[in-house]
Amino acid sequence: MSSYIIKGGNKLEGTVKISGSKNAALPIIAATILAKGSTTLYNVPNIQDTQMMYEIIKILGGTVQKKKNKIIIDTRNIDKYEIPDTLMHKMRSSVIIVGAIVGRYKTATFSYPGGCDIGSRPIDLHLKAFEKLGISINQNYGSITCTAEKIIGNKIDLDFPSVGATENAILASVLAEGKTMITNAAREPEIIDLQDFLNKMGAKVKGAGTDKIEVEGVKKLKEISYNIMPDRIETGTFLCLAAITGGMVKLEKTNPMHITPVINKLEEAGCQIQIQGETISLQAPKKLKAVDIKTMPYPGFPTDMQSIMATIFTIAKGTTIIVENIFENRYKYVQELNKMGAKITVEGKSAIIRGTRKLYGATVKATDLRGGAALVLAGLSAKGTTIIENIEYILRGYENFDRKIRMLGGDIEVTNLI
Ligand code: UD1
Numbered sequence: 001m002s003s004y005i006i007k008g009g010n011k012l013e014g015t016v017k018i019s020g021s022k023n024a025a026l027p028i029i030a031a032t033i034l035a036k037g038s039t040t041l042y043n044v045p046n047i048q049d050t051q052m053m054y055e056i057i058k059i060l061g062g063t064v065q066k067k068k069n070k071i072i073i074d075t076r077n078i079d080k081y082e083i084p085d086t087l088m089h090k091m092r093s094s095v096i097i098v099g100a101i102v103g104r105y106k107t108a109t110f111s112y113p114g115g116c117d118i119g120s121r122p123i124d125l126h127l128k129a130f131e132k133l134g135i136s137i138n139q140n141y142g143s144i145t146c147t148a149e150k151i152i153g154n155k156i157d158l159d160f161p162s163v164g165a166t167e168n169a170i171l172a173s174v175l176a177e178g179k180t181m182i183t184n185a186a187r188e189p190e191i192i193d194l195q196d197f198l199n200k201m202g203a204k205v206k207g208a209g210t211d212k213i214e215v216e217g218v219k220k221l222k223e224i225s226y227n228i229m230p231d232r233i234e235t236g237t238f239l240c241l242a243a244i245t246g247g248m249v250k251l252e253k254t255n256p257m258h259i260t261p262v263i264n265k266l267e268e269a270g271c272q273i274q275i276q277g278e279t280i281s282l283q284a285p286k287k288l289k290a291v292d293i294k295t296m297p298y299p300g301f302p303t304d305m306q307s308i309m310a311t312i313f314t315i316a317k318g319t320t321i322i323v324e325n326i327f328e329n330r331y332k333y334v335q336e337l338n339k340m341g342a343k344i345t346v347e348g349k350s351a352i353i354r355g356t357r358k359l360y361g362a363t364v365k366a367t368d369l370r371g372g373a374a375l376v377l378a379g380l381s382a383k384g385t386t387i388i389e390n391i392e393y394i395l396r397g398y399e400n401f402d403r404k405i406r407m408l409g410g411d412i413e414v415t416n417l418i
Helices: 022-034 048-060 085-090 092-105 124-132 163-173 189-201 232-244 256-268 303-315 332-339 369-381 401-407
Strands: 003-007 013-017 038-042 063-067 070-074 107-111 136-140 143-147 155-157 179-183 204-206 212-216 225-227 248-252 272-276 279-283 319-323 343-347 350-354 363-365 385-389 411-415
Touching (some): 003 369, 022 038, 048 070, 085 092, 085 107, 092 107, 092 124, 124 155, 124 163, 163 189, 163 212, 189 225, 232 303, 232 369, 256 279, 303 319, 303 332, 303 350, 303 369, 332 343, 363 369, 369 385, 369 401, 401 411
Parallel strands (some): 038 225, 155 179
Antiparallel strands (some): 003 385, 063 070, 107 143, 136 143, 179 212, 204 212, 272 279, 319 350
16 A cells, blocks of 8 residues: 655645546546447546556457557457456446447446445446336346347436436447437536547537437447546646645646636635636635535536545634535545544534644545545645555546646655555
8 A cells, every 4th residue: 555745834836737537538438439449549647547447448358558648449359248346346437338338239247336435326327227228237146237139219317417327328328229318417527528529439419518418329430539628626636735735826738617616616715716728827815714615516516626625624714614415425534634633523414614723744544536635635734744545546536646746846755656
């Protein structure tokens, strides 16, 4: 297990280029399976979650060539349709690949997915969507097999606008017979990126970004190249890193439109923000002000920014109330932050943060990807040295995290990297 060792107190200042989006790259990598041939992707983040997707594609019989952030995936020789348990357990997003496998081969076998322990994370909505398309689901001792003679377009009304279920419903219906209409669909920008990618391949998907998505089945897709959108959560993380350390950052190659609620909350907290095209700059105030936050499906405040934003309010003036509406178990990091002097109490879906003057270095453990990133923010602002254990969680989702932080003047090192 690897750790970060952070000496807090430096202001983060300078310019950072934002990487490609993890949550857009994962379904798009899965979608390459739908075209029989080779797909070239640019701006793919080099993180553990994307590596895991490559592992799955290789096990199925595909090939993956990597050159920095350019990836060439060849799915011509895929001849296996079963995702091994070990890979399913390592990453929840692996379930996304099921829609693409069954969409192309009419069969897929997998087990219940794993990933960050931030709540129960069921997949019932994914399975219901598959069934609507005429796919039969057989469950046997934790192993799930999806099969269909024909996939036929249908109406799919999601009980909740789940991002993954929306993506899986699209992936499974792109090559279906007839038209599929997904209502109460998730509206996240990553779904628009998936739609743009699929349409470039020759699919007929429209409506992504709204709650109604229409997919008209096509017979086959073609080989293309595609540039993945910027990561909005990495963008928000670096803005918060500057905010908590009293610094100033300029973030390049991002899409400011995707993080409007995060920008609004940072401005309410006293940060000065400037947006110019694909660039966002943030100047932190002398003292941050407490601001309340409620997480909601897009375009609301993103749950993935909850722990990170909460951390900046641990040293703000006043009391912050956070309400987490998406995942029921997303406050595990609180116990770790409290070891560093934060004053947070959790009551069900809500966390109450009483701002304190300073955090203090301690040995803490990352409990999930974004909760781990929150501890990095805390460590960089704290007095003294912080050791963050289990950083494997953080490496799942941030490309060159420690290197980018060092470029901004943060004192962070990695130990025991395997
Ligand atoms: C995606 C993102 C994740 C983000 C989340 C919410 C990726 C790879 N991950 O995860 O970073 O935090 O959206 O914005 O894009 N649910 C069910 N049944 C289902 C599916 C989901 O009850 O079949 C519930 C979940 O338990 C959760 C809520 O719906 O409470 C939202 O989950 P969902 O939108 O599906 O998140 P993911 O797609 O897993």
